[in-house]
Each structure stands twice: as C-alpha cells, then as structure tokens.
Amino acid sequence: EPEVTQTPSHQVTQMGQEVILRCVPISNHLYFYWYRQILGQKVEFLVSFYNNEISEKSEIFDDQFSVERPDGSNFTLKIRSTKLEDSAMYFCARRGGNNSPLHFGNGTRLTVT
Amino acid sequence: AQKITQTQPGMFVQEKEAVTLDCTYDTSDPSYGLFWYKQPSSGEMIFLIYQGSYDQQNATEGRYSLNFQKARKSANLVISASQLGDSAMYFCAMREAYNNAGNMLTFGGGTRLMVKP
Numbered sequence: 001e002p003e004v005t006q007t008p009s010h011q012v013t014q015m016g017q018e019v020i021l022r023c024v025p026i027s028n029h030l031y032f033y034w035y036r037q038i039l040g041q042k043v044e045f046l047v048s049f050y051n052n053e054i055s056e057k058s059e060i061f062d063d064q065f066s067v068e069r070p071d072g073s074n075f076t077l078k079i080r081s082t083k084l085e086d087s088a089m090y091f092c093a094r095r096g097g098n099n100s101p102l103h104f105g106n107g108t109r110l111t112v113t
Numbered sequence: 114a115q116k117i118t119q120t121q122p123g124m125f126v127q128e129k130e131a132v133t134l135d136c137t138y139d140t141s142d143p144s145y146g147l148f149w150y151k152q153p154s155s156g157e158m159i160f161l162i163y164q165g166s167y168d169q170q171n172a173t174e175g176r177y178s179l180n181f182q183k184a185r186k187s188a189n190l191v192i193s194a195s196q197l198g199d200s201a202m203y204f205c206a207m208r209e210a211y212n213n214a215g216n217m218l219t220f221g222g223g224t225r226l227m228v229k230p
Contacts, residue, residue, distance in 0.1 A: 031216065043158070043204060043220040056214045089156060095216065099165055101148050102218055104158035 004105035006092050012111045016081050021108045023075040023092030031095040033102060034067065034077045036060070036088040043091070049075065082112045116140065117205050117221035125227050126195045133180070134190040134224045136205030144210035147188040148218060149179070152202040161203075164188055192226075200228045 005024045013019050025032070034046040047057040052069055066078045079086055089109050093102040118137045126132035138147065149161040164172045164179045172179040180189040192199055202225050206218040 033217065042222045043206075045217040045219070048214075048217055056217060058217075091158060093158075099146055099163070101160040101163055103160060104150075106155075106157045109156070 003103045004092050004094050006090075006105035006108050008108060009106065010109045010111070012113060013082055015084060015112055019079050019082055019110060021077045021079075021090050021092075021110070023077075023105055024073060025075065025094045032069070032075045033093040033095070035091045035093060035104075037091065037107075038085075038088045046077070046090075079110075082110075084112050086110060087112045115221075116219045117207055119203075119205055119221035119224050121224045122222070123225040123227065125229055126192075126199075128197060128228055128230050129194055131191060131193045132195055132226065134192070134203050134205075134226065135187070136189055136221060137185070137187045138205075138207050139186065140207065140209055142209040142211050146208045147179070147181070148206045148208070149177070149188075149190045150204045150206060150220075151199075152204065152223070153198075154201070158204075162190070195228045197228050197230060200226060202226075 007022045011019060030051055032049040035043050036046055037043045045058050047061045047067055048055045049067055064080045069075045087110055089107045091107045092105045095102050116139050120135055145166045147164045151159045151161055162172050162174045162177045162179050164181045171181050176193045178191045180191055202223045204223045205221040208218050
C-alpha cells in the first residue's frame, strides 16, 4: 500500500476546465511535492510545499497552478484552465528527513481533450 | 547542462543475469544525494536505493547495488540475478543540498529495461 494516496487515478477533462488533483499522505509529514511526467518523458518537478507554504516552484508552475493543504491533511494541486499540454501523469510525493527519499503516490493520469 | 544523464534509452538482459544501468550527474555542490526509482508499466514510482555523496561505501539493497564513482560523477545501478518483474523504466535522480530550498529531486530521462526469459 502506497504511503501517499492520490485521487482520482485517472481524470479526463476538456480544455479550459479547472481540475483538482488530490493527495492524502498516510503519515503526518511536513514536506510534500508535486511532479509531473508527460507520457514517455522524464519526471519534472512542479512545486514543493513545506509547513503549509510553497518552498520552491519550477518554471512549469505558472499562474495556472496552485497548491493547498486546506484541512491539514489533503494536499491538492489545482489547474485553473487546463491546456492540451497539461496532459500528463501527476505524482504527489512526501519526504521524511533530510536524506530521506521521496515516496510517491500512484499518480493521477490527467487527459485534456 | 543536464544534471542527470542516462545514456541508455533501452536495454535487454537475460533472466538471471546481472545488468548495469548507467547514470552520470553534474553538480558543483559537495553535498548531494543520488536515488534510483523503478517505474513499472502500471506507472507508480518505486524507490530502490540511495547514495549520499559522503557515504564511504557503495549502497546495497537486496539485489540492487549502486556503483558510486565520485570522481567520475557516476552512480550506476547494478541489478543482480534479473527477474522478469524487473522489466520497467528506471530513473536516476539527484538532490543537491545547496540552492535547493525545496529539496527537490532532478530526474534523468530514464532507461527502459527489458528482461528476457
């Protein structure tokens, strides 16, 4: 069983629509991440989130993206107006201590039509 | 410059044989960590092994070992006694300690390993 649960596993949406991807860590950690993987390509960093604040974000993470941890448990990634090129697998991950690896969820496959 | 380079887009290995997946990295940071992940066709990312830049010994984890050559900036993954279930994409990743407020990982392009029966 993964240490991070992501929902939904697959989401299809129309271009221009808003989507919210959800992540629920099983254990209580402070560091969370979103990564994405366009089909057949490398895994790309989007944003890191520590103590309920964004600690770093990549160039990909533009104004269309936002993250929240609204209830102290669920960690969400929102894409306000999806584009075709947003189609990808989105991974949530959590980390423990300084030298700890990232533990990924099973991912949400987003398809924008 | 690419921070993580995996030069083998695809590799075949015979079942029960050992295989080495290459990874070279580029950093000026003296403190960093190197990670290998496995991604089966189902899509999840599975952590395999970690090597810290100051670790004196090569990391091992069951059938996985990491051939860490610091001077060459390489961190090759060795899988011994390959099994059919090892067929997957394998990603090398690095975390630098400095200028990395988010402690993010940077991934290589991956190597697709196919184990032949």
